[in-house]
Amino acid sequence: MRRPTQYPISTKLEAIGLLESMSCRELARVLKVPRRTVRTWLAQRFELLAYDGNKKNNKLEPGGRYKEFPDPPGLVEFITHVRDNERVLTTTHMITWIKVNQREWFLNYLATQKPDAAYNSLLKLLQRFCNRHGFSR
Template identity: 35%
Template sequence: DMDVLNDLFRTTCGYLPNHYVVLTYTIVDDVTWSFASKAERILSTYVHHFSPGLGIFKPWNTPRSVLDHREASYEPLFYDLLAEYWDHEDAIVRDLESETGIPKSNLSHWSQQKEQHMNFDGNLHRRFNLNGAGQPEEIPDTDALTVYMLKLRETERVVTCTHLVNYLKRHHNDWLEAYLQDKRYGYQTLLHLLQTFYGRHGFSRQKPTKAKRL
């Protein structure tokens, strides 16, 4: 049950306060950011700061006093805890649902994907989930749009929101007009949507800056 995991974690680490509920391990600090990113991608909601009456907070909001243990090696511990959870998953899913508010269907789905999570060999420095995770994308045919952006970058052209808006005008004009009409501030909302799309697919916005003098 939950006490098994809490006792296991506190015994191993020795510094986790009693008001923490351990599901698996995703605590973040500066040194182990790449591992913590992997842990967050593996099971993004399994370790949370939990206090009665305060709800659940993301692990990157964990107090610095808890994170100031830079000598620890977290990866072996994480997999030990993960294995411990999956050994007891049938018995504790109900407890996890009641303690955290995470739907049972989510917990079951994560359990079904455990082999994919454990064998994932993608970029560990970006907090991405497996394919298909997260909210559905509102922009139509995002695969084709991503290919278009990659082609622009391959030709050493700067990918801008103007490129994407023109692409949507050419290929999805009906959707674009309906989207702009439904929003109070249509164009600004569209730009924000496209900027979010940038980040989700590994692109970053570049701002012009003054050249540094040598």
């Protein structure tokens, strides 16, 4: 099955501008996109016109979302404290901190994950957390 083509927001905005002088059918033929796609852009016109981000993006909202962690500033403070003391910090140390300070969230997180992948999922979550907050390996 062929993957649907994604168009940058700049193309969508250009199409919306051209719709004032052309019909959906003509515009679809000129831009070589399906008519349904042009009609979808027309339905999204207010969101597209209000968009002030990078026009090279394909989507108005980024896909997916981060897993929520209950106390990001606390964990960042812990990481900074350990690193300031020039100690080695591993994800295992962070898990220990979470077990002590966020036990309820920790148990709930493990319960909602697949049993054989829960720990690895938590490790990956913490690695992404560190990456997002500017901590390198």
